[in-house]
Amino acid sequence: MRRRLAAGNWKMHGLADSLAAIADLSAAHPDPACDIVICPPATLIHRAADLVLGRAVSIGAQDCHAEDAGAHTGDISAPMLRDAGATTVILGHSERRADHGETDAAIRAKTHAALRAGLLPILCVGETLAQREAGETLGILSTQLALSLPDEARDHAIVIAYEPVWAIGSGLTPDPDQISAVHAHIRAEMSARFGTEMAGATRILYGGSVKPANAASIFAAPDVDGALVGGASLREPDFSPIIAALCASC
Numbered sequence: 001m002r003r004r005l006a007a008g009n010w011k012m013h014g015l016a017d018s019l020a021a022i023a024d025l026s027a028a029h030p031d032p033a034c035d036i037v038i039c040p041p042a043t044l045i046h047r048a049a050d051l052v053l054g055r056a057v058s059i060g061a062q063d064c065h066a067e068d069a070g071a072h073t074g075d076i077s078a079p080m081l082r083d084a085g086a087t088t089v090i091l092g093h094s095e096r097r098a099d100h101g102e103t104d105a106a107i108r109a110k111t112h113a114a115l116r117a118g119l120l121p122i123l124c125v126g127e128t129l130a131q132r133e134a135g136e137t138l139g140i141l142s143t144q145l146a147l148s149l150p151d152e153a154r155d156h157a158i159v160i161a162y163e164p165v166w167a168i169g170s171g172l173t174p175d176p177d178q179i180s181a182v183h184a185h186i187r188a189e190m191s192a193r194f195g196t197e198m199a200g201a202t203r204i205l206y207g208g209s210v211k212p213a214n215a216a217s218i219f220a221a222p223d224v225d226g227a228l229v230g231g232a233s234l235r236e237p238d239f240s241p242i243i244a245a246l247c248a249s250c
Protein backbone atom coordinates (compact mmCIF):
# COMPACT_ATOMS: atom_id res chain seq x y z
CA MET A 1 0.00 0.00 0.00
CA ARG A 2 1.20 3.50 -0.79
CA ARG A 3 1.09 5.84 2.19
CA ARG A 4 -0.56 9.03 1.03
CA LEU A 5 1.38 12.29 1.09
CA ALA A 6 0.33 15.89 1.64
CA ALA A 7 3.18 18.16 0.55
CA GLY A 8 3.21 21.94 0.93
CA ASN A 9 5.29 24.06 -1.44
CA TRP A 10 5.76 27.50 0.10
CA LYS A 11 7.58 28.82 -2.98
CA MET A 12 9.18 32.25 -2.25
CA HIS A 13 7.05 32.91 0.81
CA GLY A 14 7.99 32.87 4.45
CA LEU A 15 10.00 34.79 7.05
CA ALA A 16 10.92 33.69 10.55
CA ASP A 17 7.44 34.41 11.87
CA SER A 18 6.01 31.89 9.39
CA LEU A 19 7.58 29.11 11.45
CA ALA A 20 4.53 29.40 13.70
CA ALA A 21 2.42 27.93 10.88
CA ILE A 22 4.66 24.85 10.83
CA ALA A 23 4.43 24.54 14.62
CA ASP A 24 0.63 24.85 14.44
CA LEU A 25 0.42 22.26 11.68
CA SER A 26 2.64 19.86 13.55
CA ALA A 27 0.57 20.26 16.72
CA ALA A 28 -2.68 19.75 14.77
CA HIS A 29 -1.50 16.43 13.26
CA PRO A 30 0.41 14.50 15.93
CA ASP A 31 -0.31 11.07 14.44
CA PRO A 32 -1.71 11.47 10.91
CA ALA A 33 -2.75 8.59 8.67
CA CYS A 34 -0.77 10.18 5.82
CA ASP A 35 2.71 11.66 5.43
CA ILE A 36 3.05 15.46 5.70
CA VAL A 37 5.96 17.48 4.36
CA ILE A 38 6.39 21.24 4.23
CA CYS A 39 8.88 22.74 1.78
CA PRO A 40 9.63 26.28 3.03
CA PRO A 41 12.22 28.56 1.43
CA ALA A 42 15.80 27.38 1.97
CA THR A 43 16.38 30.08 4.58
CA LEU A 44 13.89 28.42 6.93
CA ILE A 45 14.76 24.75 6.41
CA HIS A 46 17.15 24.40 9.32
CA ARG A 47 14.92 26.09 11.88
CA ALA A 48 11.81 24.34 10.55
CA ALA A 49 13.53 20.94 10.76
CA ASP A 50 14.54 21.62 14.36
CA LEU A 51 10.97 22.63 15.13
CA VAL A 52 9.45 19.35 13.91
CA LEU A 53 12.13 17.04 15.29
CA GLY A 54 10.41 13.88 16.53
CA ARG A 55 7.06 14.98 15.10
CA ALA A 56 5.04 13.59 12.17
CA VAL A 57 5.68 16.59 9.89
CA SER A 58 8.90 16.57 7.89
CA ILE A 59 10.67 19.34 6.01
CA GLY A 60 11.69 19.53 2.36
CA ALA A 61 13.42 21.87 -0.08
CA GLN A 62 12.26 23.32 -3.38
CA ASP A 63 15.37 22.74 -5.53
CA CYS A 64 18.96 21.50 -5.33
CA HIS A 65 22.12 21.72 -7.42
CA ALA A 66 23.19 18.70 -9.48
CA GLU A 67 26.65 18.59 -7.89
CA ASP A 68 27.43 17.81 -4.28
CA ALA A 69 29.83 20.77 -3.84
CA GLY A 70 31.83 23.18 -5.98
CA ALA A 71 32.29 26.69 -7.31
CA HIS A 72 28.61 27.54 -7.81
CA THR A 73 27.90 30.84 -6.08
CA GLY A 74 24.47 31.03 -4.57
CA ASP A 75 23.53 27.40 -5.16
CA ILE A 76 22.65 24.79 -2.54
CA SER A 77 23.54 21.11 -2.91
CA ALA A 78 21.49 18.09 -1.93
CA PRO A 79 23.92 17.07 0.85
CA MET A 80 23.62 20.61 2.28
CA LEU A 81 19.84 20.32 2.34
CA ARG A 82 20.09 16.95 4.01
CA ASP A 83 22.56 18.42 6.51
CA ALA A 84 20.10 21.22 7.28
CA GLY A 85 17.41 18.67 8.11
CA ALA A 86 15.48 18.29 4.85
CA THR A 87 14.19 14.82 3.97
CA THR A 88 12.64 15.70 0.64
CA VAL A 89 13.21 17.98 -2.34
CA ILE A 90 10.84 19.25 -5.02
CA LEU A 91 12.49 19.11 -8.45
CA GLY A 92 11.47 20.23 -11.92
CA HIS A 93 8.70 22.55 -10.76
CA SER A 94 7.25 24.41 -13.74
CA GLU A 95 8.19 27.74 -12.12
CA ARG A 96 11.84 26.65 -12.10
CA ARG A 97 11.55 25.34 -15.64
CA ALA A 98 10.13 28.75 -16.67
CA ASP A 99 12.12 31.14 -14.44
CA HIS A 100 15.49 29.38 -14.65
CA GLY A 101 15.28 27.57 -17.98
CA GLU A 102 15.65 24.20 -16.30
CA THR A 103 15.70 21.46 -18.92
CA ASP A 104 14.69 17.84 -18.44
CA ALA A 105 18.39 16.91 -18.60
CA ALA A 106 19.24 19.35 -15.81
CA ILE A 107 16.34 18.04 -13.72
CA ARG A 108 17.55 14.49 -14.30
CA ALA A 109 20.98 15.41 -12.90
CA LYS A 110 19.38 17.12 -9.89
CA THR A 111 17.16 14.10 -9.25
CA HIS A 112 20.22 11.87 -9.30
CA ALA A 113 21.94 14.24 -6.83
CA ALA A 114 18.93 14.09 -4.51
CA LEU A 115 18.94 10.29 -4.57
CA ARG A 116 22.69 10.21 -3.84
CA ALA A 117 22.11 12.42 -0.80
CA GLY A 118 19.27 10.27 0.51
CA LEU A 119 16.57 12.85 -0.18
CA LEU A 120 13.13 11.84 -1.45
CA PRO A 121 12.64 13.64 -4.79
CA ILE A 122 9.20 14.99 -5.69
CA LEU A 123 9.55 15.26 -9.46
CA CYS A 124 7.07 17.67 -11.03
CA VAL A 125 5.68 17.18 -14.53
CA GLY A 126 2.82 18.91 -16.30
CA GLU A 127 1.53 20.35 -19.52
CA THR A 128 0.80 23.96 -20.47
CA LEU A 129 -2.68 25.04 -21.55
CA ALA A 130 -1.57 25.22 -25.20
CA GLN A 131 -0.21 21.68 -24.99
CA ARG A 132 -3.42 20.45 -23.39
CA GLU A 133 -5.58 22.13 -26.02
CA ALA A 134 -3.42 20.57 -28.74
CA GLY A 135 -4.08 17.12 -27.25
CA GLU A 136 -0.42 16.72 -26.32
CA THR A 137 -0.77 16.18 -22.56
CA LEU A 138 0.14 12.50 -22.31
CA GLY A 139 2.97 12.76 -24.81
CA ILE A 140 4.48 15.75 -22.98
CA LEU A 141 4.32 13.88 -19.68
CA SER A 142 5.91 10.79 -21.21
CA THR A 143 8.79 12.89 -22.52
CA GLN A 144 9.28 14.73 -19.22
CA LEU A 145 9.32 11.46 -17.29
CA ALA A 146 11.64 9.72 -19.73
CA LEU A 147 14.17 12.55 -19.77
CA SER A 148 14.07 13.79 -16.19
CA LEU A 149 14.14 10.49 -14.29
CA PRO A 150 17.62 8.98 -13.97
CA ASP A 151 18.06 5.21 -14.28
CA GLU A 152 19.13 5.22 -10.61
CA ALA A 153 15.50 5.93 -9.66
CA ARG A 154 14.95 2.19 -10.13
CA ASP A 155 16.40 1.45 -6.69
CA HIS A 156 14.83 4.32 -4.76
CA ALA A 157 11.57 5.72 -3.53
CA ILE A 158 10.47 8.67 -5.61
CA VAL A 159 7.32 10.76 -5.81
CA ILE A 160 5.85 12.18 -9.02
CA ALA A 161 3.71 15.32 -8.87
CA TYR A 162 1.38 15.94 -11.79
CA GLU A 163 1.00 19.71 -11.92
CA PRO A 164 -0.76 21.07 -15.00
CA VAL A 165 0.88 24.47 -15.50
CA TRP A 166 -2.48 26.10 -16.23
CA ALA A 167 -3.91 24.88 -12.92
CA ILE A 168 -1.18 26.39 -10.72
CA GLY A 169 -2.42 29.45 -8.84
CA SER A 170 -5.34 29.85 -11.26
CA GLY A 171 -8.22 28.35 -9.29
CA LEU A 172 -8.74 25.95 -12.20
CA THR A 173 -8.30 22.18 -11.92
CA PRO A 174 -8.86 19.26 -14.27
CA ASP A 175 -11.86 17.05 -13.48
CA PRO A 176 -11.03 14.24 -11.05
CA ASP A 177 -11.48 11.67 -13.83
CA GLN A 178 -9.02 13.59 -16.01
CA ILE A 179 -6.53 13.59 -13.13
CA SER A 180 -7.00 9.84 -12.69
CA ALA A 181 -6.43 9.20 -16.38
CA VAL A 182 -3.18 11.17 -16.32
CA HIS A 183 -1.99 9.44 -13.14
CA ALA A 184 -2.74 6.03 -14.67
CA HIS A 185 -0.66 7.05 -17.69
CA ILE A 186 2.22 8.14 -15.45
CA ARG A 187 2.08 4.85 -13.55
CA ALA A 188 2.03 2.88 -16.81
CA GLU A 189 5.12 4.76 -18.01
CA MET A 190 6.86 4.06 -14.70
CA SER A 191 5.93 0.39 -14.98
CA ALA A 192 7.22 0.09 -18.54
CA ARG A 193 10.60 1.53 -17.56
CA PHE A 194 11.13 0.42 -13.98
CA GLY A 195 8.78 -2.54 -13.52
CA THR A 196 5.44 -3.01 -11.83
CA GLU A 197 6.81 -3.20 -8.29
CA MET A 198 8.55 0.17 -8.48
CA ALA A 199 5.57 1.72 -10.30
CA GLY A 200 3.19 0.33 -7.71
CA ALA A 201 5.23 1.84 -4.88
CA THR A 202 5.57 5.28 -6.48
CA ARG A 203 3.28 7.90 -5.06
CA ILE A 204 1.69 10.17 -7.67
CA LEU A 205 0.47 13.51 -6.30
CA TYR A 206 -1.80 16.02 -7.96
CA GLY A 207 -0.87 19.70 -7.72
CA GLY A 208 -2.57 22.88 -8.93
CA SER A 209 -5.21 24.91 -7.04
CA VAL A 210 -5.88 22.23 -4.42
CA LYS A 211 -8.06 23.90 -1.78
CA PRO A 212 -10.12 22.73 1.20
CA ALA A 213 -13.23 22.90 -1.03
CA ASN A 214 -12.01 20.58 -3.78
CA ALA A 215 -9.59 18.32 -1.89
CA ALA A 216 -12.01 15.51 -1.04
CA SER A 217 -13.19 15.07 -4.63
CA ILE A 218 -9.61 15.04 -5.93
CA PHE A 219 -8.49 12.52 -3.28
CA ALA A 220 -11.44 10.23 -4.07
CA ALA A 221 -10.16 9.86 -7.64
CA PRO A 222 -8.39 6.56 -8.36
CA ASP A 223 -4.59 6.66 -8.54
CA VAL A 224 -4.28 9.96 -6.63
CA ASP A 225 -1.88 9.39 -3.73
CA GLY A 226 -1.92 12.90 -2.33
CA ALA A 227 -1.32 16.51 -3.26
CA LEU A 228 1.41 19.09 -3.77
CA VAL A 229 -0.20 22.25 -2.45
CA GLY A 230 1.00 25.81 -3.02
CA GLY A 231 -1.01 28.75 -1.71
CA ALA A 232 -3.25 26.72 0.57
CA SER A 233 -0.23 25.26 2.41
CA LEU A 234 0.93 28.60 3.78
CA ARG A 235 -1.55 28.78 6.63
CA GLU A 236 -2.48 25.99 9.02
CA PRO A 237 -6.24 26.72 8.81
CA ASP A 238 -6.11 26.20 5.04
CA PHE A 239 -3.75 23.22 4.90
CA SER A 240 -5.21 21.26 7.83
CA PRO A 241 -8.59 20.56 6.15
CA ILE A 242 -6.73 19.34 3.04
CA ILE A 243 -4.63 17.01 5.20
CA ALA A 244 -7.78 15.87 7.00
CA ALA A 245 -9.46 15.11 3.67
CA LEU A 246 -6.44 13.11 2.55
CA CYS A 247 -6.27 11.16 5.80
CA ALA A 248 -10.03 10.48 5.59
CA SER A 249 -9.51 8.97 2.15
CA CYS A 250 -6.76 6.59 3.36
Ligand code: 13P
Nearest residue numbers: 009168169208209230231
Ligand atom coordinates in the same frame (compact mmCIF):
# COMPACT_ATOMS: atom_id res chain seq x y z
P1 13P B 1 -1.20 26.34 -5.97
O1 13P B 1 -1.70 25.27 -5.01
O2 13P B 1 -1.00 27.66 -5.34
O3 13P B 1 -2.00 26.34 -7.23
O4 13P B 1 0.30 25.86 -6.39
C1 13P B 1 0.49 24.55 -6.82
C2 13P B 1 1.95 24.32 -6.93
O5 13P B 1 2.62 24.86 -7.79
C3 13P B 1 2.58 23.43 -5.94
O6 13P B 1 3.87 23.10 -6.29
